[in-house]
Amino acid sequence: MSLLFLVRHGQASFNAEDYDQLSARGMEQARQLGLYWVGLKLNFDFVYVGPRRRHRQTLDAVGAAYREHGLNLPEAVVLPELDEHFGYDVLTRSLPGLMKSNPAIREMKEKLHKDSDTLQRDYLRLFQKVTRLWVRGELDLSDLEAWHEFRDRVQRGLAKLTEAAGSKKKVAAFTSGGPVAAAMGFALNLDDEKTLELSWMVRNAAYAEFLFSRGRFSPVTFNALPHLTDPHLLTFI
Structure with a gap:
């Protein structure tokens, strides 16, 4: 069995001109995640990152915490399928x-x-x-990726990274709340609305863990935040 850590980005810049960058709080959330993983001596075999700046900045802050302790993460592979929904x-x-x-x-x-x-x-x-x-299909926005298409896209991305990993590997992937919920929805066979509702629950810099092997993708944890002990760092948006 291999293990996937799927991470939502740190707090982005809500109510700013450019949402797609981490706030100071978001940078600290990501740094604390990196320090926590270093403390666990958690080494990854593969790292993936979504296409947004906030995804990369979260990864970079985690990577900086590793380097502070003389450690390095593998070079990250950009996986467009880990982009957020529309x-x-x-x-x-x-x-x-x-x-x-x-x-x-x-x-x-x-x-x-x-x-x-x-x-x-x-x-x-x-x-x-x-x-x-x-x-629910009650809005006419046919030129945008539909919700079911978003879920299919995330599932394709998960298939890519799990197939590439092989067995007995640890994988980290940095993304947004929607793909984290979509992965959990896939693992638990949730319907569209339940998966959407789950996406609203994912906190900034939280991670979900999944055990995977050929033909198996099983949840272990969801919305894990053991690295954020300061209540000021607990945020949704």
């Missing part, structure tokens, strides 16, 4: 029409204020409401 695009493109046709969504959108103390919570509620409609 939920943000779904929200921004469908929101104008939904505000006209859906009173509940209009009310939720009108509550969003950039400087509000509840901005993250209110945004997440709106995001969840709209993406649930998308997953």
Whole structure:
């Protein structure tokens, strides 16, 4: 059996012009993950990283912690299949029409204020409401990758990295919350909505572990955060 550690990126830059980069808190979350793994003397045979900057920055912070202790990670292979789903695009493109046709969504959108103390919570509620409609097929966005296509894409990526690893190997992969949930959904045979709901639960810099071999892909842990003992570092977005 081999073991896969699937890591969600550290906190990105919510409410900034460029979301796709780690915040200072996100960098520290990733650094703490690296230090924790170093303490466990955890050596990897293969490392994969998704295509986004936040994925790479999380990997780089973990790698820096390894180098501080005279250790190195294997050279990372970029795996495009580990990219996040198109939920943000779904929200921004469908929101104008939904505000006209859906009173509940209009009310939720009108509550969003950039400087509000509840901005993250209110945004997440709106995001969840709209993406649930998308997953149910109630939004006409045929030019975007559909939810089931996203899940298929992640499964193809998992097949690539597990087949390349062989037996008795340790693999780390750095990605986003959606692919982590998709992997867990695949392992547990969850339906589309349950997998979507699971994606909302994945914390920043948390990891899931999966045992795998030919014909087997089994979950061991989900949303693991033993490296983040400071409550200030526990975040969702």
